[in-house]
Structure formats: C-alpha cells, structure tokens
Amino acid sequence: MDALVLLTLFVPFVGFLINGIFNRYIGKKAHWIAVPALGISALGGLAILWQVAGSGQVFENTFWTWIIADKLHVPFGYYIDNLAAIMVFVVTFVSFWIHLYSVGYMAEDRSYARYFAYLNFFVFAMLLLVMANNYVLMFVGWEGVGLASYLLIGFWFHKKSASDAANKAFIVNRIGDAGFLLGIFTLFALFGTLNYTDIFGSNLTVNKGLLSLALIFLFIGATGKSAQFPLYVWLPDAMEGPTPVSALIHAATMVTAGVYMVARSAPLFVQVPEAGYIVALTGAFTAVFAATMALVNNDIKRIIAYSTISQIGYMMVGVGLGAYWAGIFHLYTHAFFKALLFLGAGSVMHAMHDVLDINRMGGLKEKLPHTFWTFLIGSLALAGIFPFAGFWSKDAIIHYSELSGYSIIFYLTLTGVLLTAFYTFRLVFRVFFGEPRDRELYEKAHESPPVMLIPMWVLAFFAVVAGFVSGWFQHFLEAQLPHAHFEHTQAGITLPIITNGLALIGILIAYFMYVKPAVPSSLGENPIVKGIYKILYYRWGIISDWYEIVLMGWLRSLAAGVYRFFEDLFIDGTVVGSAGLTAATGNIVRKLQDGKYSTYALLMTAGFILILYLLVL
Amino acid sequence: MTLTAVIFTLFALLGLWGALVVLFAKRPVYNALGLLLNFVSLAAIYIMLNAPFLGVIQIIVYSGAIVVFFLFVIMILNLRDPLSDMDLSFKGLVAFVLMISLLSLLGVYLYVIKLPAWKLGPEGSPGKLGELLLRDYLIPFELASILLLVAIVIAVVLGKKGEEQ
Amino acid sequence: MNYTYWILMLALLYFSIGALVVLFRRNTLIMLMGLELMLNSANFALITVGNVVGSLEGQVFALVILAIAAAEVALGLAIVINLYRLKGSANIDEFNSLKSD
Numbered sequence: 001m002d003a004l005v006l007l008t009l010f011v012p013f014v015g016f017l018i019n020g021i022f023n024r025y026i027g028k029k030a031h032w033i034a035v036p037a038l039g040i041s042a043l044g045g046l047a048i049l050w051q052v053a054g055s056g057q058v059f060e061n062t063f064w065t066w067i068i069a070d071k072l073h074v075p076f077g078y079y080i081d082n083l084a085a086i087m088v089f090v091v092t093f094v095s096f097w098i099h100l101y102s103v104g105y106m107a108e109d110r111s112y113a114r115y116f117a118y119l120n121f122f123v124f125a126m127l128l129l130v131m132a133n134n135y136v137l138m139f140v141g142w143e144g145v146g147l148a149s150y151l152l153i154g155f156w157f158h159k160k161s162a163s164d165a166a167n168k169a170f171i172v173n174r175i176g177d178a179g180f181l182l183g184i185f186t187l188f189a190l191f192g193t194l195n196y197t198d199i200f201g202s203n204l205t206v207n208k209g210l211l212s213l214a215l216i217f218l219f220i221g222a223t224g225k226s227a228q229f230p231l232y233v234w235l236p237d238a239m240e241g242p243t244p245v246s247a248l249i250h251a252a253t254m255v256t257a258g259v260y261m262v263a264r265s266a267p268l269f270v271q272v273p274e275a276g277y278i279v280a281l282t283g284a285f286t287a288v289f290a291a292t293m294a295l296v297n298n299d300i301k302r303i304i305a306y307s308t309i310s311q312i313g314y315m316m317v318g319v320g321l322g323a324y325w326a327g328i329f330h331l332y333t334h335a336f337f338k339a340l341l342f343l344g345a346g347s348v349m350h351a352m353h354d355v356l357d358i359n360r361m362g363g364l365k366e367k368l369p370h371t372f373w374t375f376l377i378g379s380l381a382l383a384g385i386f387p388f389a390g391f392w393s394k395d396a397i398i399h400y401s402e403l404s405g406y407s408i409i410f411y412l413t414l415t416g417v418l419l420t421a422f423y424t425f426r427l428v429f430r431v432f433f434g435e436p437r438d439r440e441l442y443e444k445a446h447e448s449p450p451v452m453l454i455p456m457w458v459l460a461f462f463a464v465v466a467g468f469v470s471g472w473f474q475h476f477l478e479a480q481l482p483h484a485h486f487e488h489t490q491a492g493i494t495l496p497i498i499t500n501g502l503a504l505i506g507i508l509i510a511y512f513m514y515v516k517p518a519v520p521s522s523l524g525e526n527p528i529v530k531g532i533y534k535i536l537y538y539r540w541g542i543i544s545d546w547y548e549i550v551l552m553g554w555l556r557s558l559a560a561g562v563y564r565f566f567e568d569l570f571i572d573g574t575v576v577g578s579a580g581l582t583a584a585t586g587n588i589v590r591k592l593q594d595g596k597y598s599t600y601a602l603l604m605t606a607g608f609i610l611i612l613y614l615l616v617l
Numbered sequence: 618m619t620l621t622a623v624i625f626t627l628f629a630l631l632g633l634w635g636a637l638v639v640l641f642a643k644r645p646v647y648n649a650l651g652l653l654l655n656f657v658s659l660a661a662i663y664i665m666l667n668a669p670f671l672g673v674i675q676i677i678v679y680s681g682a683i684v685v686f687f688l689f690v691i692m693i694l695n696l697r698d699p700l701s702d703m704d705l706s707f708k709g710l711v712a713f714v715l716m717i718s719l720l721s722l723l724g725v726y727l728y729v730i731k732l733p734a735w736k737l738g739p740e741g742s743p744g745k746l747g748e749l750l751l752r753d754y755l756i757p758f759e760l761a762s763i764l765l766l767v768a769i770v771i772a773v774v775l776g777k778k779g780e781e782q
Numbered sequence: 783m784n785y786t787y788w789i790l791m792l793a794l795l796y797f798s799i800g801a802l803v804v805l806f807r808r809n810t811l812i813m814l815m816g817l818e819l820m821l822n823s824a825n826f827a828l829i830t831v832g833n834v835v836g837s838l839e840g841q842v843f844a845l846v847i848l849a850i851a852a853a854e855v856a857l858g859l860a861i862v863i864n865l866y867r868l869k870g871s872a873n874i875d876e877f878n879s880l881k882s883d
Binding site: 599 | 718719
Binding site for chain 2: 784785786787789790791792794795796798799800801802803805806807808809811812814815816818819822825826829830832833834835836837838839841842844845846848849850851852853854855856857859860861862863864866872873
C-alpha cells in the first residue's frame with residue numbers, strides 16, 4: 001500500500017517538476033509527460049479503491065515526522081479509508097479525462113507546458129489533501145490547491161480580468177483558510193494532537209461548546225474552498241481560466257475539498273449535530289440562492305459555475321445532516337456530470353471562437369452533434385432526471401433532509417430542484433435549439449477533435465451509470481463513517497415522483513419560454529417580473545455591494561492604518577535600517593580593504609598571532 | 618659562565634645589533650651591512666652549534682652571494698639618499714605591539730612547557746650531511762634543485778621583460 | 783639555566799625583528815632583507831633543535847631552506863628592480879592598483 005500511495009501521490013508531482021523545470025525544452029510535447037503521469041495516478045487510485053474495498057480496512061502509515069514542536073507532532077503519512085479511497089478515485093479518474101481533453105483544447109496555447117505543469121500540481125495538491133493523515137498535512141494540500149487554482153485562474157495573466165479573478169479567488173479563499181486554521185488551532189487545544197486516528201479514537205466527550213466552535217471554524221474554511229454563501233463570490237469569476245481548469249476546479253480538485261473536509265471530520269460533527277445543522281442550512285440556502293442567480297445569467301460558463309455552487313450546497317446539506325454517504329455520493333456523481341458540462345461548454349466555446357454569451361448561440365444541435373448529446377446527458381444528470389446519476393444522489397440528499405425533520409431545509413432543496421432543471425435547460429435550449437442568433441459564428445462552428453470528444457463520451461457514460469451503485473455506495477461508506485441515526489425508512493416512490501415532476505416542470509417552463517414561446521411577451525413588460533429579473537441579473541445586486549458597504553469601508557481604513565504604522569515603521573524601518581546598517585558597516589570595514597600591502601601584511605600577521613594565541617592558550 | 622658561553626653571547630649580541638641596524642638604518646647600504654653582520658654572527662654561532670658546514674655555507678651563500686646581491690641592487694638603483702620609509706603611523710605601532718605580544722606569548726609558552734636540557738648533537742660534517750641529503754632526503758634535495766632552476770628561468774624572464782619596457 | 787630556552791628565544795628575537803622589518807618598513811628592498819632575517823632565524827632554530835634532539839636532520843632542512851632563500855632573494859630582487867623601473871620608487875604602498883595603467 002505504501003508504494004501504491006506514494007506512486008499515486010507523487011507521479012503527478014514528478015510530472016509537475018519535469019514540465020515546470022524544462023518547460024522551455026518540452027514545449028508542445030508537455031502532454032506526453034502530464035497525461036501519462038495522471039494515467040498512472042488514476043490507475044493507482046483505482047488500485048487503492050480496489051484494495052480498500054476488498055479488504056474493508058483502514059490503511060494508515062507514517063513515513064516520517066515532519067514537524068516536532070513541543071507537544072505538536074505532525075507526521076507525514078497517509079490515512080486511507082473508504083471515504084479517502086473514493087475521493088482518490090474520483091479525483092484521479094476525472095482529472096485524467098480532463099487532462100486528455102486539455103490536449104485538444106489547449107493545443108494552440110503558447111504556454112502549453114506551463115499549463116500542464118500547473119494541472120499536475122493541482123492534482124498532486126488535491127491528493128495530498130485527501131490522503132493526509134492529519135489536519136496540518138491536509139492544510140498543506142488545501143493551500144496547494146488554493147495556489148494551483150490561483151495560478152490556473154490567472155493562467156492568461158496578461159488579461160486584466162483574469163489576474164483580477166485569480167487575486168479574488170486567492171483572497172476570498174484566504175479568508176476561509178483563516179477559519180480553517182483557527183479550527184485546527186482549536187482542535188489542537190482540545191485534543192493535543194491533529195492526527196485523525198488520535199482525535200477520532202480519543203474520548204470525544206470534550207467541551208461541546210468548544211468543539212462546535214472548532215467545527216464552525218472548519219466549516220468557514222469549507223465555505224471558502226467550496227464556494228458556499230457568503231464566500232462563493234470567487235467561483236463565478238474563476239471562469240476567467242481555461243475551461244478545462246474550470247472543469248477541474250468544479251469537478252475534482254478544489255470545491256469538493258470543503259465537502260470532503262466536513263465528511264472527514266464526521267466523527268466530530270456527529271458529536272455536535274447543531275454544528276451540522278448550520279452546515280446543512282448554509283448549504284440549502286446556497287443551493288437555492290446560487291440557483292436563482294443562474295436563472296438569468298447569459299454566460300455559458302457562469303451558469304454552470306452557479307450550478308456548481310448550488311450543487312455543492314446540496315452536498316453540504318447531505319454531510320451537514322449526518323448523511324455523509326449521500327453528500328459524498330453526490331460529490332461523486334457531480335464530479336462526472338459537472339466535468340462533462342464544462343468540457344461540453346469548452347467544446348462549444350471552441351466551436352464559437354471563445355464566445356461565451358448564450359444570446360449569440362442557438363441551433364448548434366446540428367453543428368455539434370457529439371457535444372450536444374453529451375451536454376444533454378450532463379444536463380439531465382444535473383437536473384436529476386431518472387435514471388441519470390444526479391437523480392440518485394440528489395434524491396438521497398432530499399430524502400434525508402425530509403427525514404431530518406428540518407422542514408425548511410427540505411423545502412429549500414425541493415425548490416432547488418425546480419430551479420436547477422429550469423436554468424440547466426434554459427442553457428441547453430438557448431445554445432443548441434432554435435434559430436442561430438449569430439449567423440456568422442454559426443457558419444464557422446465546427447465539432448471538436450476526437451481527443452476532446454472521447455473524454456466527453458467517457459464522462460457522459462459515467463454521468464448515466466454512476467448513480468446505479470447507490471446501494472453499494474451507502475453500504476461501503478457507512479461501514480467506516482459514523483452517521484446520524486435516521487429512521488431508516490426505505491425511500492418511497494412518492495419523493496422521486498415529486499422531484500422528477502418538479503424537474504420536468506422546470507424543463508417544460510424553459511421549453512415554453514425559449515423554444516416554443518408560449519409565454520406572452522407582455523409578461524416581460526410587467527414591472528414586477530422586470531424587477532425580479534433585474535435583481536437576479538445583477539446577482540441580487542448585493543453580495544459584492546454588501547461586501548463593499550459592510551466590510552470594505554472599515555477594512556480599508558484598517559489597512560491604511562496598518563500600512564502607516566506597520567509598513568512604514570516596521571517593515572520599511574527594518575528594510576531601510578538594515579540597508580543603512582550594511583552601508584555603515586561597509587564604510588567601516590572597507591577601510592581594511594585599502595589596497596595597501598602593508599595593511600594586508602599587518603592584518604595577516606595579526607590573524608596569525610591570534611590563531612597562535614588560541615592554539616597555545 | 619664558560620668561555621664558550623661568553624663567546625656565544627658576544628656573537629648573539631653582534632647578530633642582534635646587525636638585525637637592529639636592518640630595522641632602523643636609513644641608508645640602504647647600512648641596512649645591507651647590518652644584514653651582513655647578522656649573517657656572519659649567525660655563521661659563527663652555527664659553527665659553535667656543531668654545524669661547521671652550514672656555517673661555512675652561510676658565509677658563502679648569505680654573506681657572499683645574497684648580501685652582495687642586495688648591494689648590487691642598491692648600486693644599480695643608485696639609492697644614495699637616506700630612506701624615509703618607516704611606518705610611523707598607527708599601523709607601525711600595531712606592528713610593534715604584535716611582535717612584542719608574539720615574543721611574550723612564545724617566551725612564556727616555551728618556558729612553561731619545560732624544553733629538554735641543552736646538549737650538543739652530532740657534528741654536521743659535509744660527509745654526513747651529504748649522505749643524508751643524497752640518501753634519505755633525496756626528493757627534497759631534487760625539489761630544491763628544480764626550484765632553483767625555475768628561479769633562474771623566472772629571473773631571466775623578469776629581466777627580459779624589464780628590457781622590453 | 784636552560785640554554786635550549788635561551789637559544790630558541792634568541793632565534794625568536796631575530797625572527798621578530800625580521801618580521802618587524804617587513805611590517806615596519808615600506809621599502810621593498812628593506813622588506814626583503816627582513817624576509818632574509820626571518821628565514822635565517824628559522825634555520826637557527828632548526829639547528830638548535832637538531833642539536834637537542836641529537837640528529838642531523840635539522841641541518842639538512844636548514845640547507846634546503848638556504849637554497850630556497852637564495853632562489854627567493856634572486857626573484858625578489860628581480861621584482862624590486864622591475865617595480866622600481868615601473869614607478870621610480872620601491873615603496874610598497876604605491877603598488878595598490880590591480881590594473882597596469
């Protein structure tokens with residue numbers, strides 16, 4: 001197992017090093033290193049899952065102790081249980097297909113090798129996060145993921161919007177990371193260790209208040225990385241990066257980290273159900289809130305981005321309510337169909353010469369048949385239509401939210417289903433159906449090369465079948481993860497009918513609005529509808545503005561104050577002072593170097609006599 | 618105090634006088650003569666220390682060749698005027714302090730470690746020295762001769778360069 | 783009264799005066815004389831110790847040093863003459879430039 005873990009973890013890292021260091025020489029051949037590296041890693045992930053599933057035990061090993069400081073011992077080791085094995089598999093498998101797709105998508109880019117180096121590093125960091133056997137190492141991976149996302153979102157850094165988006169992602173994530181760090185500190189204060197086995201194996205009857213504080217801090221970290229309310233703002237902007245990167249961020253390597261972290265801490269969350277309730281409520285609210293913003297957006301990638309935020313909200317509901325397997329199951333199915341949707345969007349952009357506005361598309365069904373069918377499968381899975389993958393996982397979450405007794409969460413998740421179906425099919429209908437709205441672009445559109453289509457079809461296949469394993473999945477994860485005790489009423493037939501009915505209603509509304517306009521156009525003139533549209537179009541007009549009003553004012557003055565005192569006085573003082581000290585020392589010492597032999601001879605003799613003194617005395 | 622000791626002390630003081638002349642004399646010729654005085658007294662001391670061959674060589678090489686060499690250079694450069702090259706700055710003082718500290722350090726140290734009592738060793742006759750040099754210390758001997766050869770070559774090169782300028 | 787000590791101290795005294803000549807005087811010619819004094823005092827010490835130890839090796843080394851001193855003074859004086867031609871002076875502190883200008 002040691003060798004397998006090291007192989008899976010470090011092969012992408014080696015790929016990153018090779019492509020990163022020799023990128024000038026490798027150039028357009030970078031994929032010959034990056035893609036096989038991920039292939040090996042994916043096979044390793046599969047082997048790990050196979051072994052874990054076969055033996056049903058937890059694999060743990062420590063290679064060496066990384067940090068020793070008083071009581072704090074941070075080992076460098078792995079902890080692979082069923083949860084981590086599933087994550088490793090999803091991360092490596094989905095990433096592999098995205099890597100393959102990138103070969104076609106990025107073929108024209110000048111910084112080809114740099115792109116693949118970052119991509120490999122991204123996967124490495126995520127694997128480190130998943131496989132770590134303690135919170136500190138997880139945090140290392142967590143930060144590595146943040147760094148990689150920063151580099152990739154700002155990949156086209158010559159575009160101001162891209163570098164701004166990268167900064168935004170980085171800074172917003174940093175706020176979440178501060179929460180995560182505080183959580184780690186609190187956990188350390190409570191348990192005196194940060195290793196999973198030590199914490200989970202210890203007597204968990206600690207101060208409930210402090211424990212829930214720690215968990216809330218951890219969840220703040222999760223809201224940053226997993227783009228939950230109110231720290232979701234970076235994710236829509238992250239669309240500035242190359243499209244496969246969005247697929248990677250959304251499906252495999254980044255936003256799922258928060259969900260994973262909450263699930264990883266399941267033994268702690270089970271102790272304090274109230275903390276889980278906060279997680280679930282935030283998730284449910286985000287699920288609907290993000291969906292409303294997706295309703296009216298016109299940017300193909302942003303719509304999918306908002307859908308991700310919404311779907312991660314669902315996952316948070318699952319893990320928050322204690323139905324960990326359902327949350328992770330949704331993570332797993334979502335990885336396939338969300339990667340698929342992004343790759344499809346990338347394919348559309350490829351065809352449309354990087355146009356993102358869905359108002360300029362339309363009728364692409366004939367031009368891009370493969371893209372259309374795979375995109376349709378992904379959309380059906382996202383909308384949760386039986387029997388596609390999204391149905392199984394989303395229904396499981398809604399089922400548990402019904403059982404949990406928190407009716408507000410239940411109704412929010414149901415509303416989310418309706419909205420999701422509507423905006424997803426609005427996207428499908430606007431892009432692929434109807435008359436082309438931009439003839440010129442339409443004529444030039446062309447289907448993508450096979451290297452892009454094959455990953456899409458593979459993912460489409462999984463978007464269909466991934467949900468069928470739900471029974472096994474539940475059994476597999478609940479074998480090792482603790483879970484809240486629901487009355488295990490078998491999911492009846494009623495709930496699936498309701499959710500599918502809602503989804504179909506959403507699709508029909510979209511159909512009648514965008515394909516066969518049955519909605520009177522006068523409705524658009526109605527001031528109330530117009531007002532709602534405007535609010536949604538400007539993303540509630542708010543969150544960013546609220547940040548501006550509530551936070552930025554005093555943050556700016558605080559920063560200015562800090563700048564004045566700290567920067568000018570301490571930093572500049574230190575820097576300038578050390579420079580001055582160096583110069584002053586130099587002025588004194590340089591007199592020794594006057595170029596005169598007599599001085600040198602004297603100094604040499606003095607040194608010799610000094611050594612003699614030291615030897616004799 | 619035996620007669621040998623008296624004569625030894627006499628030559629030691631003569632040598633010291635010569636060394637001090639080298640140190641303080643202002644006309645280069647006097648310096649060279651001080652050097653000669655030091656060398657000759659040391660030659661006498663060598664003979665008293667059972668090293669007659671070295672004493673003779675000392676007179677031939679040092680007094681005969683090297684000091685004459687110095688005198689040659691002084692004549693060639695025509696250094697008639699008294700020199701004023703003594704370092705009367707702070708550095709000169711430091712040099713004196715350093716040497717006094719060296720003397721006192723080693724003086725105390727050698728006194729403390731109790732050197733073995735004085736005795737005269739075997740006489741360094743030319744035959745015995747030659748035997749040692751050509752048998753046990755052949756390699757240093759040959760190296761010294763190579764060094765001399767190299768020195769000759771370098772001296773020629775340096776001289777030629779001077780001519781070109 | 784240990785003669786070994788006093789004879790070695792005498793060698794040390796000569797050596798110090800030689801070193802002082804090197805450090806105290808600026809004229810390269812005189813500095814070379816100081817070097818000769820130092821080498822000679824080293825010979826002196828070698829011969830003394832050879833006597834005390836009862837071997838001739840001290841004298842052998844002294845002979846080698848003598849040869850080296852001869853070579854050294856020949857080269858040193860050649861350099862002094864060149865320096866003198868270059869600057870018209872043999873003051874060591876005037877040669878403080880690494881470039882030949």
